[in-house]
């Protein structure tokens with residue numbers, strides 16, 4: 640699809656999804672490119688993020704500090720964009736920024752704190768990585784694992800959805816920190832994709848997770864980084880070492896259920912002085928610059944390899960979101976909307 644440069648395209652909520660998202664849950668709207676006023680910037684979208692959370696936005700849930708979406712609203716989402724007009728003192732035409740863009744091809748921003756619009760440093764890497772290791776997905780892995788997991792060399796670390804966006808970064812951070820890493824993912828293709836960063840993998844679609852954990856970890860685990868919740872979290876609770884840390888990042892296995900999974904064995908924390916700790920990436924906002932610099936330096940030094948799954952074309956945003964719940968992504972998913980323009 641050739642995107643019109645004189646019209647704004649927006650993906651909006653047509654109806655509340657039931658189960659995984661399907662095309663009829665989305666409505667494509669077309670309107671004039673918005674006008675840039677005093678104190679504002681006009682942004683031309685380059686990349687848009689795809690994350691499990693966006694289905695919750697479509698359900699109208701208040702999952703972040705974004706306003707709950709009504710039917711007809713433009714779907715929330717972070718993106719990378721080029722400033723093509725500026726009436727704001729801090730931004731020049733041509734600057735590349737990231738922040739809350741929404742599922743649209745142009746946006747006028749007043750650069751409010753809630754939009755979290757900030758310039759993207761040119762580090763000689765793809766700007767799309769600002770939606771991967773150099774943005775919220777990377778920061779979730781970085782702060783969740785380092786601040787909440789508190790890894791020490793030799794720690795046994797188990798990571799679920801280990802071939803997904805956050806998971807594929809956590810296994811690499813664990814390796815950088817000298818840990819023994821077990822990655823759990825669904826299917827042979829995914830376990831093969833992450834095997835070079837793992838000491839062992841568990842293919843949960845073809846193997847029993849409880850059985851494999853006992854076989855692989857007779858002494859138990861030190862850190863479980865949980866992206867999925869449910870049965871996998873329960874199996875890890877049964878295999879804790881003294882002082883183990885469970886980091887509750889996400890629970891994607893429960894997002895399509897009517898009722899959350901009822902965890903019954905959390906008392907396993909007690910006997911081994913273990914802890915289970917949630918976190919929310921935006922609570923670390925004042926430290927994002929440090930994480931971005933560190934992750935970029937690991938990438939440049941070949942210590943860290945971004946695993947990305949790029950959807951081509953704005954028209955494919957709905958099917959891209961469905962892929963996350965269909966288990967089809969390997970690595971961080973984002974959409975390449977268009978190329979940078981020569982200005």
Ligand SMILES: NC(=O)c1ccc[n+]([C@@H]2O[C@H](COP(=O)([O-])OP(=O)(O)OC[C@H]3O[C@@H](n4cnc5c(N)ncnc54)[C@H](OP(=O)(O)O)[C@@H]3O)[C@@H](O)[C@H]2O)c1
Pocket residue numbers: 689690691692775776779800801802803804805806823824825826829866867887888889890891892893918919920921963964965966967968969970971972
């Ligand atoms: N706490 C925070 O601040 C924060 C920030 C960002 C993300 N998150 C959460 O972190 C998790 C990972 O996010 P992400 O953006 O990196 O997404 P992601 O891991 O790339 O999510 C997609 C993957 O999840 C797995 N999955 C899907 N349905 C599943 C199911 N029913 N049971 C088990 N696994 C399932 C699939 O991998 P397999 O094929 O291997 O099953 C799929 O490829 C999500 O739960 C997200 O909500 C939390």
